[in-house]
Amino acid sequence: MMPAAPPPAARRSILRDWAGTPMTALVSGVSAAVSLWLMWKVVDWAFLSATSPLAPMDRCVENAGACWRFYAEKTRFILFGTYPFDAHWRPALVSVLLLGLSALVGVRITGRLAWLSPRALAGLWVVAVPLALLLMGGGWAGLVPVDVSRWNGLPVLLILSVIAIALAFPLGVALAVLRYQTASPVLRRAAIVYIETMRGVPMVTVLFVGVFVLPLTLPPGTRISPVIATLIALIFFHASYIAEDLRGGLQSVPDGQGGAAHALGLSWAKTMRLVVLPQALTRALPALVNSVIGAYKDTSLVVVLGLHDLTSTARMAFSAPGWGAYALEAYAFVGVWFLATCAFLSWVGRDLHRHKNSHRR
Numbered sequence: 001m002m003p004a005a006p007p008p009a010a011r012r013s014i015l016r017d018w019a020g021t022p023m024t025a026l027v028s029g030v031s032a033a034v035s036l037w038l039m040w041k042v043v044d045w046a047f048l049s050a051t052s053p054l055a056p057m058d059r060c061v062e063n064a065g066a067c068w069r070f071y072a073e074k075t076r077f078i079l080f081g082t083y084p085f086d087a088h089w090r091p092a093l094v095s096v097l098l099l100g101l102s103a104l105v106g107v108r109i110t111g112r113l114a115w116l117s118p119r120a121l122a123g124l125w126v127v128a129v130p131l132a133l134l135l136m137g138g139g140w141a142g143l144v145p146v147d148v149s150r151w152n153g154l155p156v157l158l159i160l161s162v163i164a165i166a167l168a169f170p171l172g173v174a175l176a177v178l179r180y181q182t183a184s185p186v187l188r189r190a191a192i193v194y195i196e197t198m199r200g201v202p203m204v205t206v207l208f209v210g211v212f213v214l215p216l217t218l219p220p221g222t223r224i225s226p227v228i229a230t231l232i233a234l235i236f237f238h239a240s241y242i243a244e245d246l247r248g249g250l251q252s253v254p255d256g257q258g259g260a261a262h263a264l265g266l267s268w269a270k271t272m273r274l275v276v277l278p279q280a281l282t283r284a285l286p287a288l289v290n291s292v293i294g295a296y297k298d299t300s301l302v303v304v305l306g307l308h309d310l311t312s313t314a315r316m317a318f319s320a321p322g323w324g325a326y327a328l329e330a331y332a333f334v335g336v337w338f339l340a341t342c343a344f345l346s347w348v349g350r351d352l353h354r355h356k357n358s359h360r361r
Contacts (some may be wrong), residue, residue, distance in 0.1 A: 020104065061325075070326045074317040078333055081152020081313040087144060091155040094132045098158040101128055106348040108286060125166055132159065148225035152308040156227065160309065161299040164234035165292055171235065172242025175274060176280075180250045191243070198240035198340065203298055206237045211305050230302055234295075241291045249284030250276065289349035293342055310334055 049065030053072040060067035080091045086327075101124055107113055108121060136155060139145035178184075178191035198206070210233025211226050218224060254278050259270040281288075286348040300311045308316065317323065 018235055066332070067326055067329055070318075070323070071190065074323070074330070075333075077153075078310065078314050078317050078330065079154045081308050081316065082150045083152055083155075084144065084146060084150070087138075087146065090135045090138070090143070090146075091151075091153070094135050094155045095158055097128055097132060098155075098162045101125060102162050103344070106344060110351045114296075129163055132163070136176070148227050151227055154310050155301075156307060157299060157309040158191040159227065160231055160234055160302060160307075161296045164231055164299075165238055165295055168235045168238035169242055171239040173246060173277070175239060175243035176250060176275070179247055181268075183268070195240045195243050198237055199244065203237060204301060204304060204336065206233050206303055209233065226305060226307060230305060230307060234299070237292075238250045238295050241295070242288065245287040245291055246280060246284050248287060249280035249282070252283050253279045258348035285352050286349055289345060289352065293345045293349075296345070297338065310337065 001104045005120075047065070049063055051060045051063045051065065051067050051069060053068040055069060057067075057069055057073075060069060076085075076088060079095075080088050101121075104113065104116065104124075105121060108116055108118075126342050132155075134140060136151055137146060137148070152252070175191050175195055178187050179195065181188060207230060210229045214229050214232065215222075215224050257275055257279065258271055261275045262268075266274065300309060302309055303312045311334050314334045315327075318325075318327045318330045
């Protein structure tokens, strides 16, 4: 009997790439089995064994799956907390505004929407930030005033993350440039001390300083809301990490770029603004995106200050009498939200990495 012919080279390459060694093949098989089992459990909990949102709450006790009636009853509370019910359109508009601008920035830095200039984006942020705060607070144009203590849920999360990161970025750029330059050693050392101090202190400590110490430094009779104090603390905290990421981009720019600009007669400021800084920002974008993702998720730590962000309002939703059995549904809502938004930020980072590699090739 003739021996069987060996498989074609193309098939052997596919098997080698998929399976590799016997050990890696075993790990891949076990991982695939565990993934399929987890997917089945999620599908069973979310759909097959779930209770319809139209069914009465009593049916949720009988079924082992998700109680979609909980979302029908509590979604608005999770999103907006104790904000006045008849004025929910205001935090909803603020959330859409901040999410839309964040999406525009993410898509723009990947090279798309070339018609949208950076100056136009900056102008939109200049208008959007005070508009968001004014809409939430009210007291103008016939809007009913709402105390800051009733700002809850998604708008608080976005204000303390999106606005904080947007305002921390220019401060981080200034700190990175001050640390990079050598003309003024005093300013350089001051920037180093600031950056290293902020990066060496836990974020919770900075938050407590912002909420409890910052008001003591203000003139007598001056009041500052906890949300604004926390926002200020987050701006100064995130700026140090942005500055350090950008410093890596500045150091990666060849020295010849600055020398060529000086040879053409450009001043140091124009060289930095037109030649060095744009290249540094491009090189540092993947690291900056990673820092943005971390800053966005870490915003949930404000719960230790008594501020009710999305995680806190989810906990409040199932803490009410009669709803204690639906903690999984509440936290699943929050988990899906963070997964979706962080997936968008991760896509931006991956797209930047691919664009950078293709540019090199």
